[in-house]
Amino acid sequence: MKIGVLTGGGDCPGLNAVIRAVVRKSDAHSSRVVGLRNGWKGLMDPSPMDLDSRMVSGILHIGGTIIGTSRTNPFKDPAGAEKALKNFKLLGLEALVAIGGEDTLGVAAKLYDKGLPVVGIPKTIDNDLYGTDFTFGFDTAVSIATDAIDRIHTTAESHNRVMVVEVMGRHAGWIATYAGIAGGADVILIPEIPIDLDEVCDLILRRHSRGKSFSIVVVAEGAQFAEKPGMNGELILQEMQKDEFGHVRLGGISQVLSKAIEKRTRFETRYVVLGHIQRGGSPTAHDRVLATRYGIYATEMVHRGEFGKMAALQGSRITAVPLSEATSKLKTVDMEIYGIAKEFFG
Ligand code: F6P
Numbered sequence: 001m002k003i004g005v006l007t008g009g010g011d012c013p014g015l016n017a018v019i020r021a022v023v024r025k026s027d028a029h030s031s032r033v034v035g036l037r038n039g040w041k042g043l044m045d046p047s048p049m050d051l052d053s054r055m056v057s058g059i060l061h062i063g064g065t066i067i068g069t070s071r072t073n074p075f076k077d078p079a080g081a082e083k084a085l086k087n088f089k090l091l092g093l094e095a096l097v098a099i100g101g102e103d104t105l106g107v108a109a110k111l112y113d114k115g116l117p118v119v120g121i122p123k124t125i126d127n128d129l130y131g132t133d134f135t136f137g138f139d140t141a142v143s144i145a146t147d148a149i150d151r152i153h154t155t156a157e158s159h160n161r162v163m164v165v166e167v168m169g170r171h172a173g174w175i176a177t178y179a180g181i182a183g184g185a186d187v188i189l190i191p192e193i194p195i196d197l198d199e200v201c202d203l204i205l206r207r208h209s210r211g212k213s214f215s216i217v218v219v220a221e222g223a224q225f226a227e228k229p230g231m232n233g234e235l236i237l238q239e240m241q242k243d244e245f246g247h248v249r250l251g252g253i254s255q256v257l258s259k260a261i262e263k264r265t266r267f268e269t270r271y272v273v274l275g276h277i278q279r280g281g282s283p284t285a286h287d288r289v290l291a292t293r294y295g296i297y298a299t300e301m302v303h304r305g306e307f308g309k310m311a312a313l314q315g316s317r318i319t320a321v322p323l324s325e326a327t328s329k330l331k332t333v334d335m336e337i338y339g340i341a342k343e344f345f346g
Helices: 015-028 082-091 104-112 136-158 174-183 198-209 254-263 275-279 285-303 333-341
Strands: 002-007 033-034 049-051 093-100 118-122 163-167 187-189 215-220 238-239 271-272 309-316 319-323
Touching: 015 093, 015 187, 015 285, 082 104, 082 285, 093 104, 093 285, 104 118, 136 163, 136 174, 136 275, 136 285, 163 174, 163 238, 163 254, 174 187, 174 215, 174 238, 174 254, 174 333, 187 198, 187 333, 198 254, 215 254, 215 319, 254 271, 319 333
Parallel strands: 002 033, 002 093, 093 118, 118 309, 163 215, 163 271, 187 215
Antiparallel strands: 033 049, 309 319
């Protein structure tokens, strides 16, 4: 069997671990694997890359993706889907493993409906993909953000400052919540709950009235202010221009927030944007294991002919869920976990 594999959307640590697992398991089935470069672009404008055991040797611990990624959306072009299906046939492929988040797997779901034999693997540092308890990449991002918060703690304390730490999380505040809990944040702000500036400042003032001289605020990039003049429910953007899936480029809420906090509380405030550091470098052991399990399971799905589904983690087991279900909505932060974070606010 000849199997194509592609990685789409934002990269994340663990992609190479999945590719390695898919190739090794396919080898055991005497199947061949080719990498389609740069996400769905690899089916629109193919320049495939043969992947054998030798090619994937030594990549388990390496961040990024050896086959490249992009935010290409074949459905942007009215003839795009047909072109992708045609190229799939021309390449002599019999199955495709698509590794991605809501956008990449949304395309996979639509192409499956048009006849593409595809299996999905859930990837995103944001952990907002429905149908799976965890995506790989998330644990690494949380570890990096937690380490950053630990470091920010010491400088915040030395200078008696409020520090606002901005983490990734476009639609969901999973990284903010987990890294905030792990790093002992005093306030955590997420896209799921509009920011009440009065409440944030009250929490900081309360903490400082208890004798603390510094505070750590963790904010997800996609969080929005509620009912504040000039800030009503608006996302803070770096650029208005949208990508092929209609997403604007977020970033900068920590700057706006830190100014507002300093003005109201009169505490010296600084901000830091962690940005793509959260997506780079080596995956944690947890993500290497999860990515490997997904890769092996998805390859088994391919050889069973179980297409139109995504490998998913439910509890401690890997299972298969329909792509249509996984991409039907986003998985927002569990309010029970956020409630635990809130116990430590202020
Ligand atoms: O992949 C998800 C994500 O990391 C989001 O958290 C973030 O908003 C976005 O990607 C950034 O995308 P880009 O790499 O295109 O700047």
